[in-house]
Amino acid sequence: MINILNWSEVWAPLIPLYIFILKKKDYSSFRIIAVYLLTALCINAMADVSWIFKQCMPVKLQNNNYLYNISSILRTVIFTLFFRNTINLFSKKLFNWFLIIYAIGFLIYFIINGNFWTLNSLLHTTESFTLLICSIAFFIKLINSEEIFLKFDPRLLIISGLALYESVNFFVFLFYQYIISSTDKLWDYIWYIPDTMYIVFCILIAKAFYGESKEAYEY
Amino acid sequence: MNIEYFFIVGVSAMLLLILSLLLFFNLSQRKKFQYHQNLLHIKQEQQNELIKAAVISEETERHRISEELHDEVGALLSATRLYLFSIHPEKLAKQDGEVFNKSIELLNDSIQKVRSISHNLHSGILKELGLNEAVQSFVYKLSADKFSVVSDLDPNYISKKC
Numbered sequence: 269m270i271n272i273l274n275w276s277e278v279w280a281p282l283i284p285l286y287i288f289i290l291k292k293k294d295y296s297s298f299r300i301i302a303v304y305l306l307t308a309l310c311i312n313a314m315a316d317v318s319w320i321f322k323q324c325m326p327v328k329l330q331n332n333n334y335l336y337n338i339s340s341i342l343r344t345v346i347f348t349l350f351f352r353n354t355i356n357l358f359s360k361k362l363f364n365w366f367l368i369i370y371a372i373g374f375l376i377y378f379i380i381n382g383n384f385w386t387l388n389s390l391l392h393t394t395e396s397f398t399l400l401i402c403s404i405a406f407f408i409k410l411i412n413s414e415e416i417f418l419k420f421d422p423r424l425l426i427i428s429g430l431a432l433y434e435s436v437n438f439f440v441f442l443f444y445q446y447i448i449s450s451t452d453k454l455w456d457y458i459w460y461i462p463d464t465m466y467i468v469f470c471i472l473i474a475k476a477f478y479g480e481s482k483e484a485y486e487y
Numbered sequence: 488m489n490i491e492y493f494f495i496v497g498v499s500a501m502l503l504l505i506l507s508l509l510l511f512f513n514l515s516q517r518k519k520f521q522y523h524q525n526l527l528h529i530k531q532e533q534q535n536e537l538i539k540a541a542v543i544s545e546e547t548e549r550h551r552i553s554e555e556l557h558d559e560v561g562a563l564l565s566a567t568r569l570y571l572f573s574i575h576p577e578k579l580a581k582q583d584g585e586v587f588n589k590s591i592e593l594l595n596d597s598i599q600k601v602r603s604i605s606h607n608l609h610s611g612i613l614k615e616l617g618l619n620e621a622v623q624s625f626v627y628k629l630s631a632d633k634f635s636v637v638s639d640l641d642p643n644y645i646s647k648k649c
Binding site for chain 1: 491504
């Protein structure tokens, strides 16, 4: 059971990807999510495989943490673009400025600190904080709007999954330094919470893809 | 111990916040839907009331005109006919007698027309016996002509009295 959870980041994206390929519909609005799933699948698979075969790897690549950093950057960029293009949450300029500041800020940060090869708590916390704010703002926008969303809406499923996943990640990465330095056995099991939420996230994306194949949505 | 406590509280609070937001969103959507349904229902009721008021007003006006025609114009024409009948046409000259007969004929036609218009404006059958009887009576009248008309009415329909 624990092994299944450990490998969840590899097998969980396969569920929505399977639906995506199986249905062969034109997901014009959600193609970017499929790109994320495919890239995340590759990065996570590389991370898990490199962890197993770390003895055979060069010293610098024995640690797979840099792959999780890349995964976090990928998630931030892709979901920011998703919020910018599909949701029309704030003005597009704001998202563009955020992406520019995010890229330049972390580039300078990694050049100065040079700790890209270890899991960066700030990078992950920024990701969780940004995407959580966007998700909460999205729901507040819908609550305040005159429109009624009682019919199936794939955006709601994807953003609900994202919000749940990031809400857990936020505190996990906020306390990351303490978690890795702690000797308490309890913290070893803490990673199963984000792993479980990642499975929930992927299932909700799969449901969004499956639902959209039955009912076409235009944005 | 403190960090563990903050961590557990933090994660639980964040999860609870997101779940509450989702629940609140769902409830707000249902409320909004209910509100729109109620608004639609009220609008529909208002529209029905307006139509009903317009129909009642039209019916009242038709009834008034019909009564005026029947009681006023009809009575005047009948009185005129009575007066005309008091004339003895045999005492009139031949040409005057023809004019007299023609006048009586036209007057009878006028009385008949006024009665017919009055009946058409306000059908007693519709008021007293309801829509089904009125439709059947109309169909019977039409069927008397060269073509036949078939009606399919709901026998359980009960007309509302105006």
